[in-house]
Amino acid sequence: MHCIICNEARGDIISMETVDRIRFELDGVGLTEAIHSCPTCGYTCLHPGIPASTLEAYYTNQSRWPSETIAHREQAELIHRYMRENQIPKVMDIGAYDGRFLREMARIGASELYGVEPDMSIEPDYYRFETIELALAHLRPNSIDILSMGHVFEHLQDPFRVLEQVKELLVPGGLLLVEVPNLEDPQVQIVPYWTPFHHSYFTPTTLSYILEVAGFQMQAQALTGYRSVRMLARNFSNPVPNWDQAPPSFYARAGIDQYLLEREIFLDDLARRLGALQSDKLAIFGTGDHTYWLLNEFPGLLESTVCFLNSDTTKQGYWLDRGPVFSPEDCPDEVDTIICSSYDSQDEMAQAVGKRAFLLYDDVRAYDVWMGEENGV
Numbered sequence: 001m002h003c004i005i006c007n008e009a010r011g012d013i014i015s016m017e018t019v020d021r022i023r024f025e026l027d028g029v030g031l032t033e034a035i036h037s038c039p040t041c042g043y044t045c046l047h048p049g050i051p052a053s054t055l056e057a058y059y060t061n062q063s064r065w066p067s068e069t070i071a072h073r074e075q076a077e078l079i080h081r082y083m084r085e086n087q088i089p090k091v092m093d094i095g096a097y098d099g100r101f102l103r104e105m106a107r108i109g110a111s112e113l114y115g116v117e118p119d120m121s122i123e124p125d126y127y128r129f130e131t132i133e134l135a136l137a138h139l140r141p142n143s144i145d146i147l148s149m150g151h152v153f154e155h156l157q158d159p160f161r162v163l164e165q166v167k168e169l170l171v172p173g174g175l176l177l178v179e180v181p182n183l184e185d186p187q188v189q190i191v192p193y194w195t196p197f198h199h200s201y202f203t204p205t206t207l208s209y210i211l212e213v214a215g216f217q218m219q220a221q222a223l224t225g226y227r228s229v230r231m232l233a234r235n236f237s238n239p240v241p242n243w244d245q246a247p248p249s250f251y252a253r254a255g256i257d258q259y260l261l262e263r264e265i266f267l268d269d270l271a272r273r274l275g276a277l278q279s280d281k282l283a284i285f286g287t288g289d290h291t292y293w294l295l296n297e298f299p300g301l302l303e304s305t306v307c308f309l310n311s312d313t314t315k316q317g318y319w320l321d322r323g324p325v326f327s328p329e330d331c332p333d334e335v336d337t338i339i340c341s342s343y344d345s346q347d348e349m350a351q352a353v354g355k356r357a358f359l360l361y362d363d364v365r366a367y368d369v370w371m372g373e374e375n376g377v
């Protein structure tokens with residue numbers, strides 16, 4: 001059996017190792033599962049996993065669930081800090097149950113509440129879909145602003161497929177909250193953590209890795225008081241990348257340790273270069289993934305950002321976070337520095353801003369941002 005994360009990320013076939021076996025009782029029937037763990041990234045799962053029909057019967061009857069304490073208010077408060085000012089988001093909760101998380105989101109301004117909930121005995125006060133597939137069939141693609149999966153991810157046998165569906169639902173830049181039990185928590189062995197319904201077992205490292213490989217950008221992560229790890233990530237690329245046809249990626253050439261190391265070095269260097277700028281009249285060229293990334297990593301930049309520039313006329317006239325989007329020609333004279341968030345856009349920027357920029361602005365610099373696939377070793 002191969003590691004799904006390494007296989008997806010590196011194109012490598014990394015075989016999982018059997019580290020233990022565990023015996024469960026399920027409706028009075030004994031069941032033995034092997035615990036498989038990846039020697040490269042640490043992803044851990046059960047093998048062979050319980051059959052889909054058993055899962056379906058289980059998830060359509062939530063009354064069988066042990067009552068779990070999940071900090072819905074904490075989750076909503078974390079999300080709130082990453083929402084745009086005065087944003088009225090459309091929110092979806094996968095595994096919505098009786099809507100307790102969605103009610104917390106309504107308190108902080110959510111307008112439309114959707115839930116995926118297979119247990120039809122629940123009478124929801126949100127708009128319910130029985131499955132993610134039905135949600136995808138009924139909603140416009142890229143129409144959900146915030147999507148939550150609290151204590152859902154560990155139940156999935158194919159987390160990548162679900163992340164692709166989530167990307168299809170989320171707007172570009174939309175927020176994804178994931179919370180799972182933390183395999184590194186020393187208490188996981190003494191609580192009802194190992195169950196046949198928990199198929200995948202994550203550490204903070206493997207969870208952030210799988211999210212980044214699937215095209216999400218980490219915003220915040222925390223260990224909770226519930227032996228869990230909570231992560232908030234942003235939907236980074238759109239449309240969904242076609243992994244089969246993608247050229248060999250950064251991840252194909254470097255493992256997770258290399259990835260984390262390179263990323264840290266890159267961030268340190270970028271922080272140093274941005275810190276040396278000494279400008280409080282910035283414009284940022286571009287309103288896409290690179291700019292989202294830059295502002296998420298360096299939110300302090302917003303304080304000195306006068307506006308955003310984009311030569312795409314459909315983007316002009318809107319606000320991105322806290323700044324208006326102008327055409328490059330309309331860049332206000334007070335701007336003394338333009339940050340280009342991608343080396344790829346340098347030529348486009350030079351052309352769009354024209355000679356005027358290089359004459360009027362003291363300092364036109366280009367900054368690339370860390371996008372693993374593009375800046376490989």
Ligand SMILES: [Zn+2]
Pocket residue numbers: 003004005006007014038039040041042043
């Ligand atoms: Zn692996």
